[in-house]
Amino acid sequence: MVTIADVARHAGVAASTVSYVLSGKRSISSDTRDRVQRSVRALGYRPNASARALASQRSNVLALVIPLRTGMHVPVMMQFATSVVTTARRFDHDVLLLTADEGPEGLERVAQSSLVDALVVMDVELDDERVPVLRDLPMPSVLIGYPADADRLTCIDLDFVAAGARCVDHLAVEAAERRGVLGVETPCEHTFEAVLHTVEQLLRDHPGITGLVVQNEPIIGPLLDVLRRLGRRVPEDMSLVAICADDVAERQVPQLSSVTIPAERIGQQAVESLITKLEGGDVPELTLLPPNLTARGSSCQAPQGDLTTA
Amino acid sequence: MVTIADVARHAGVAASTVSYVLSGKRSISSDTRDRVQRSVRALGYRPNASARALASQRSNVLALVIPLRTGMHVPVMMQFATSVVTTARRFDHDVLLLTADEGPEGLERVAQSSLVDALVVMDVELDDERVPVLRDLPMPSVLIGYPADADRLTCIDLDFVAAGARCVDHLAVEAAERRGVLGVETPCEHTFEAVLHTVEQLLRDHPGITGLVVQNEPIIGPLLDVLRRLGRRVPEDMSLVAICADDVAERQVPQLSSVTIPAERIGQQAVESLITKLEGGDVPELTLLPPNLTARGSSCQAPQGDLTTA
DNA sequence: GTGAAAGCGCTAACAA
């Protein structure tokens, strides 16, 4: 293994000089800099990560905690993870992958052993037991999603409220006359029966409904089935707009107009916030990413009438 | 931050004694051990990862290199990654996540800076430029998939040959009389047209075909469409067995009999091999995991006749 | 603009 001392000797300078050339933390005559850089290349020198971390109190590693099982669409999650890694590399950081099943203790472990400098925690739930731990950790973190009490924490998510509004707008604009635009919200379990029941109930209560907003990815398939079975054609009798991953929207028949989950953007934003915090900068407690609607076949020619959000 | 010196002072012993209690690398009187363990808990001591890595020349971190875009089914890949992390934790290791776009240089970077002790590289291609790099790295690695020249490398994969054989057996057993069992192999592009063309050709050349083995996940959907369009009912006119992820097989109509991609098993095996190597043990150059066939609706009542692999 | 030297917190000889 080539050490900094080897490089120093080879270049005829002190080890500290090599260090400073590499970090750029103090000015160096261009002559010495060149000599050192040549030696670095000649010897194939790579700074030892542990030694560097020990001396500088910085590992340059971020933790990424992914959910094990979740309602989340797996490809979206993967996209997110990839984006976190790619962005981290842009800032000269690496990413340690943790699974949620390590629980709060896992966060404590990697943080307090200084394995990582900061954490990105995905799929944070309303009453997540990791939240108090994160708050007390001696390093910055970013949560994806947000808990009931987000005090002193940095959270990032899609702006679901705006996304819903965006969907409703889209449907409303479609209903040319804009009369009778009425909102109804209905939660729904992920079984076919539950969807069938919910939709039947909805149609009974509001026979005039002509538009649906789905923010519940697992029920998208069943919902289309149910509508078909009930004889409601999409989009002729019923418009549909979903909040889901693009690939899911595109896989349906007809393809769904949708607000995308901006996984890549969220991952990038998460890392950028962390880096800012690591550098002592300030970031907002809550960052909500603006929705982006793509119109597809499920909402082209909707008639006028009521709207519903599921 | 609590250091080993703090613990030593608190317990009235030498720092090395604390170290030995924690590592179990030499025998300690139960009295001292108890005192030290109590102090560790009392002070909430966590060994500093960098200091430990620097002194012991072991980071206890494995690199996992995932493909960015691939023919691979994303949920399967995620399952694999999760399994790698979970298994690594069982052996007290963590996992650094790298993306394939860092290329060979990325492997060199994390290896030569001693950021990691060993590497798992997914989705290795026949002529992968990372292969020579891995061979020359001063640390063990495991490849998922295998390259043309696997000399001095450890590779793990599903035994596709056995998997294919298993599928053919399954179909052959179905064809009660076993007469006319004939094998034909046909590669196929991922477009609907290519599939249509391939199948038409196949049926023209071998009109008696009654069974198909698909080892080409992306064409599964198109293939079912094509068969439907050509008026071949599955499984009545044509049996089908796929080599693919369970969730893909289950999502089709009818559900496909299939040999699973044992992602979890592969991840586990990969890490176990690495740990063995790190401990100086020997592992086989090539580990092929045995196939496991699940019979589903696509092959229940196949008639007698020919078989084909696509 | 550069060098010398003191750690960072731990492990592992070596010594007792």
Added chain:
DNA sequence: TTGTTAGCGCTTTCAC
């Protein structure tokens, strides 16, 4: 069975 000590390879004061 335990303690003493010399590093591991780097960063960063402090001094010139």
